[in-house]
Amino acid sequence: MALIDSDLSFDPRDPYFPVPGTDLRWAVQIFTTGNGYGLDAASAQPHDNGPHDNDGVRCDRLALLGQQRTSEGGADIELRRTGDHLEWSINVRHPEPVKAVKLLLTGLPASTRGGWWAANTPRGHAHGVDGQRFQLEYPGPEWATPWVAAGDLTISVRDPLVRRQILHVHQPAYASAPIAELVHAAPASNRTTTYQVPPILLRHNVSAPEADLADHMSFVDRAHRLVPWEKRTDVPEWLRDIALVVTLHGQHWTGYVLNTFPAMAEALRFITRHIDGHRVLAYLPGWEGRYYHDYPSYRPGEDLGGAAGLHALAGTARELGVRLMPMFGGHGANVAQYPDWERAVFRNDTDRYVELLNRPDWDSDRSGEGDQVFLNPGEPGFREHLVESVSAVVSEFGVDAAFFDTVGYWFNDPRHELVDGYRRLADELRRRHPGLLLAAEGWWDALSGIFPLSQQWFGVDRDLRLPQVLTRYARTTGHLAEGTPGRGSTGVHEKGFVPRPPDVERAGHIPVVGIADDTLPAHADEVAAIARWAQQHAPR
Structure with a gap:
């Protein structure tokens, strides 16, 4: 940069x-x-x-x-x-x-x-x-x-x-x-x-x-090759009715569990008493175990309830009409979890060294963690790993969408063209699973042509000067790190506590509410009010 x-x-x-x-x-x-x-x-x-x-x-x-x-x-x-x-x-x-x-x-x-x-x-x-x-x-x-x-x-x-x-x-x-x-x-x-x-x-x-x-x-x-929102064939019809994204935080990098799978199911039962279930998309960060620590190994976290627990959550969601969207790392990997990381890791523009990017301080020792690297989905082996990982979760648990972390970041990688990798990833997943929604963190013009739903960048005002640059093609929602009701926990994210912004109607923006460990026990009334507001005000 x-x-x-x-x-x-x-x-x-x-x-x-x-x-x-x-x-x-x-x-x-x-x-x-x-x-x-x-x-x-x-x-x-x-x-x-x-x-x-x-x-x-x-x-x-x-x-x-x-x-x-x-x-x-x-x-x-x-x-x-x-x-x-x-x-x-x-x-x-x-x-x-x-x-x-x-x-x-x-x-x-x-x-x-x-x-x-x-x-x-x-x-x-x-x-x-x-x-x-x-x-x-x-x-x-x-x-x-x-x-x-x-x-x-x-x-x-x-x-x-x-x-x-x-x-x-x-x-x-x-x-x-x-x-x-x-x-x-x-x-x-x-x-x-x-x-x-x-x-x-x-x-x-x-x-x-x-x-x-x-x-x-x-x-x-x-x-x-951008296509207007109304004519996109990669937008499942159910997405056009979504009025609220519910972020169900799972397990933090440290191993702290914010919600087990049974707790997530209870949260969905509560929320759907205040908004129609078919208008809810449940987003699952940290479902795979220790968030980011276990990237790119994508199986249901044992501390959350394992495969049986995710099966039960998926069944509850189907019963309520809610759609499930687990989170996958578009780039992130723990070198201990992915031995072939050097083949796919981002390199500097002259191909002389590894670009060490995005190294949060997950455990609050005030230093970035040492084993986190960013990999390029343009590299065929890592792209195949992502395709197989997502495909296995879709086939086994019947989830409706896949969210890809950090893909809004762009890198001038000398070995593999990044956007071509995104397109190949999306094309293969849609070939295997027609109707699967693919979503991204962040957006820009060409990326909106690949991912019809994105998270708005955290810290960027959602009231766009000329929103048609987004809304003509895609929809966006609040970021993973948007604070929960109450103290504003950012859940599995590294931002700590951030006050939740007030709900305001924005063109093309779907409201979001996060659920951390204390959200429903202490702030159920506020969550209910947010759900009712979203039912009335969210864009169709």
């Missing part, structure tokens, strides 16, 4: 080129596996063979950042103008493999000082107000699709693949005005010495950002 607080300690002295008729100026930087470069100012020449509205540049040499020395390499950049519509097409080359390309924009309209926002930015919020430094990264929780607006300006990256896009806006000490940087990262699995950046579109004097987003999403629909 790029570090927002890392920066150059000198002026890179990039040559900037004007956009005639505007105050905008632009520059390009190129990053290889060995260094960073700008265009060589002395070698940059206007395009001499393009149409009259092409204000691009051809450059046959590069310069190391700072322009002290020149380097082999070059760039062919076309800038096409159609009215208020600008489109950059950037082709670069260097003897070393290209890892990223940056388009820098300065001379931005004064209206951008009011802040930047993406389609999934919370309503009433903006990034970079009055020139404050910020960064958005796609795909990720704050940038669900690479489109952004500021004042009467919009920017769209038209990438047919899922690749890292970064928007970084700041005003360094050497600059007289803010600089907007659009960074495109080449896939680590296919780095070459020549590279073409997907088209970058900028429109100014935009009066209706919603219409511009619709144009961007039309491209995204085609690129990622």
Whole structure:
């Protein structure tokens, strides 16, 4: 992940080129596996063979950042103008493999000082107000699709693949005005010495950002084969009636049991006295034993009641009309539980070392645990393990859905393309179990095309600025770590205690209530009230 607080300690002295008729100026930087470069100012020449509205540049040499020395390499950049519509097409080359390309924009309209926002930015919020430094990264929780607006300006990256896009806006000490940087990262699995950046579109004097987003999403629909919610064939009909997700916390990493399977069954009996059972989806984190500790071994936890206990819970759920959704780790694994972990573990972008990611302090010794790694479902062996694990639980216990933890995170793995792995995983499970609901933690444009239900990222406001970026395709619900009624326990999650937010109607958002160890004994009335509220207010 790029570090927002890392920066150059000198002026890179990039040559900037004007956009005639505007105050905008632009520059390009190129990053290889060995260094960073700008265009060589002395070698940059206007395009001499393009149409009259092409204000691009051809450059046959590069310069190391700072322009002290020149380097082999070059760039062919076309800038096409159609009215208020600008489109950059950037082709670069260097003897070393290209890892990223940056388009820098300065001379931005004064209206951008009011802040930047993406389609999934919370309503009433903006990034970079009055020139404050910020960064958005796609795909990720704050940038669900690479489109952004500021004042009467919009920017769209038209990438047919899922690749890292970064928007970084700041005003360094050497600059007289803010600089907007659009960074495109080449896939680590296919780095070459020549590279073409997907088209970058900028429109100014935009009066209706919603219409511009619709144009961007039309491209995204085609690129990622997105299907509107009403026409999706991977949405079981029962999901369209779900009004409440009930998180039944099982066993914590430490071994502490928050709910046994019989206790979960009793919770469902209580809740369905206040909401129709067919409108409830029961989500089971920590059902497999010690949460995360036993990943990726997926059998019913013995301390919770074992296979017999899960069979009984599934029978109770069917009797009540409730659907069951156990949780699986989309990436997480304990190296002691999965001996073949090194074959699938995420590697850094140059394939030189293991990326150690997401190491929570599960036992509160104030240090991250040592045996947790993240594995890539793009690797065939781990993907097969997930398919067989989920398939066995579906076949044996008749569960209705499978939830995949952490799949909203994206990694530039040099060995296996991640999104292709997600698609293959989903395709095989649906082939084996037609009608099985697949859900994910987190969402972004292409991911919503694979998983029709997701958990909203924890800590991100659910009131999206332009919710159609989600609701046109999928539905979301509260995160695993949304606090339970009462003290706000986050159950098996590492967040400890977090106050439960009030229930508010949100487009495409299904309410959630968590059940920990003390929830029903001490807060049954509040749980009942939440269930009744959901029956009346949840979206269909």
